[in-house]
Amino acid sequence: MQTYDLIIVGGGIGGSALALVMAEAGHSVLLLEQTDVYEDKVRGEWIAPWGVAETHRLGVYDRLVAAGGHHITRHVTYDESLDPAAAEAAALPLNFFKEGVPGPLCLRHPLHCQTLFDAAKAAGAVALRGVQVTSLAAGERPHVAYEHGGQPHEASARLLVGADGRTSQVRETIGVPLHQDRPHHWFGGLLVRNVVDWDPLLQAIGTEGDFGFLAFPQGGGTVRVYGGYALDQTHRFKGADGPRRFLDAFDMGCSPATASLARGEPAGPLFSYFNADSWTDEPFRKGAVLIGDAAGWNDPILGLGLSITYRDVRIVSELLKSTPDWERLDFEPYAVERAERMRRLRFAAKLQSTLDMEFGDVARERRRRHFERAAGDPSLRAHGFAVMAGPEAAPAEIFTDAHRARVLEA
């Protein structure tokens, strides 16, 4: 039985980042990752400015840039109710949301995970791939049994961390309930390559007909694209030619730029998910704490899972470094901050989903009115400021039913 300060289950973004930070602080860390290779599962590749600020505070930013991370500096919102030239003329600079952050940072998810995993290992963590966790327990003496290299192993620790994503085995085993919203739309994602004529510094979103899109350049002629469509269109992009038909949906009259995406080639799997939010009230138990998606996730329409995860890592690591007495360490401040953070982001995501991912005449007219009214009253876009600058950056009254009614005129 090996003994560590921390056992972290899940070597994705959250688990590897926490392993790195805690190993650098001189703690013994066992990091257990089930996969042998990080594959494209259609996960986050865009970090919001407030998430970039978190990577600075954690000291991982330079590593992400060295691995190929690049900043996006402009945003365009297209819509069937807007003139494309006017939409492009109103492009938003992205460098003013966080001091010292030139804009969102993009990095391929598999490469992002590998970079952090390698860094954790280099910092002294015992970082293992191809691991199957067979049992685990929290409480007075947290421990894990796992198979690795065809052999059974056991390890104990002062603290067990669940960083094992949406279907967290740790969350399930330690009995933390997960709340889930009702799905609002399907949200599919695909990496596209050989995209010519897409400005690598430009991100764009837009809605036309029965499809809403988001596009984030990843460098080297690749662009990560997402598309939202109605829940009753489950089979719309199924089948061998589903990725092709998905890309065809980007050939839109309202956004001439996305025609170049439609002419690109699928460079990975097309996966579609329900957009729904999930959250936990108390992401900890005695001897165990959850971070990242394991603790609940935000609707991916806002693209904030990485930022949320980096903030989790920062808060949990600061708490752990604040005292040698982990026996009595209270994770309540983390739970309280996270609950309010996720409530605000859930609110912002619902508003954005209603505006961008509802289709038909009523929704089109609502968007047209929204663009028109927001041009004269920027407070109607304040939830978008929270997406970029952080949920705490917008005033509390933005996250109320009264504000939602004002934005949607409902």
Ligand SMILES: Cc1cc2nc3c(=O)[nH]c(=O)nc-3n(C[C@H](O)[C@H](O)[C@H](O)COP(=O)(O)OP(=O)(O)OC[C@H]3O[C@@H](n4cnc5c(N)ncnc54)[C@H](O)[C@@H]3O)c2cc1C
């Ligand atoms: C369609 C879609 C688009 C998204 N787009 C964005 C975006 O643009 N920007 C953004 O910020 N976020 C985005 N996200 C969210 C973001 O990808 C996640 O929030 C983020 O990856 C969470 O990191 P994590 O480390 O908690 O989990 P994960 O990245 O899921 O990593 C979990 C790791 O744990 C491992 N694991 C799981 N179970 C076990 C086990 N039992 N034992 C050992 N290892 C295990 C997995 O193999 C994996 O490596 C998106 C999500 C979706 C679904």
